Amino acid sequence: MERSSVKCKIGPSILNSDLSQLLAESQRLLDNGADYLHLDVMDGHFVPNLTFGHPVVKCLRKKIPHAFFETHMMVQDPQKWIEPMADAGVSQYTFHIEPVIKDVLPLCRKVREAGMKVGLALKPGTGIEAVRQYINHADMILIMTVEPGFGGQKFMADMMPKVQWLRHNYPLLDIEVDGGVGLNTITACAEAGANMIVAGTAIIGACDQKAVIASLRETVERSIHKCNVKPVSH
Template identity: 60%
Template sequence: MDSLPNQLKGLIGPSILNADLSMLADESRRLLDSGADYLHLDVMDGHFVPNLTIGHPVIKCLRNNIPKVYFDAHMMVSEPERWITDMAGAGVNQYTFHKEATTSENIHDIIRKIKEADMKVGLGIKPGTPVHDIGDLINDIDVVLIMTVEPGFGGQKFMSHMMDKVRWLRKHYPQLLHIEIDGGVNLETINDCAQAGANMIVSGSALIQSKQANKDIEQMRQLIDETLRKTQLNIQLSNDQHCSH
């Protein structure tokens, strides 16, 4: 996948945060060969979150080695506007920044600059941020990222009560909005994500450490797609009934 599909479908994007970073390209290819749809690249600045990871020079090298895959850069940084040009130059397709990292005065300007840099716009919210806080921004962005752990570290436990946010989003935006989940997603928690209405799934440790990543990715995707089909069918039936009255 080198762009977001126009229609909602299940997309599995491994987070390579916990991969062997000395073999980043090889690990990424292994996951893509196992059926992954895109790569989720965690960029942390040691300020917005208490950890430090890769930046645009590493992503550019990764792009040179893997030219045709969708890169979702999860920018856990304090000044998201600062890195837009560099990330676009590194070959990033989707620039996902956090609402909490900026102000209501700046956020529209950041969204505009990301679009001008020819990247898709992702907007993430931490567990403590109400989903209603981004309601007036949704029509201007491509993806909403719901964090199901506190951003900054891998391997945390999945916060199932965050699915209330996903359900609210999918109810109000049933057919167009891409909803991404990040944090603690594995074969045990994927059902919660699917039932709530998410379609983009970030899975880190579960896929990196899996001995059968290809089967796990396919199982996750099938579950998401089956639930999306049921959701769309219910929406159509509801609309038909409404029109008949």
């Protein structure tokens, strides 16, 4: 019998999709096997790019009432958008700790009080020690595998030790990777211990989205299963 363990979840990023067709693109991803949608919110300050905010998320939520929505808040002032995003129907509010390093704990509480799950995100240059004391106050840790701001960048394999450290010390924690993740890089993520997989370009640009999602899932599930099989004792 398998011990209890984390679940593999695939969350496509719609960042590089045809945003004029946001509803159709989102629905297609869910129909093709996505477990959740990863919605990249950028403010032009924390990152040098702009996407969309809570009004767009709210419209999408009206048309897709049941899917799990994670907003990846690449914003300078994450506190400002907690209530508007909760009101828009967001399921998980994942914010970067870098601009709010002294206020992470109260922000975690506010996100929970607003009825959302808490995700804490780390840029590539942020060490794991910056988040250690907050892990028990979060539902998920996001290890960025590119500099936040743009889709289609190269995966940073040197972020994997952070994932390994988290998995080793927190066997049941949800650990997400985001940036440059696809069929060529998923094995590194899975073996390091990531179980929540964000992939943008690799899924959006695929001829067969369903096959790519299934393949990403299979690789992660294989790793989870391997770690779960108890060694035979003699």
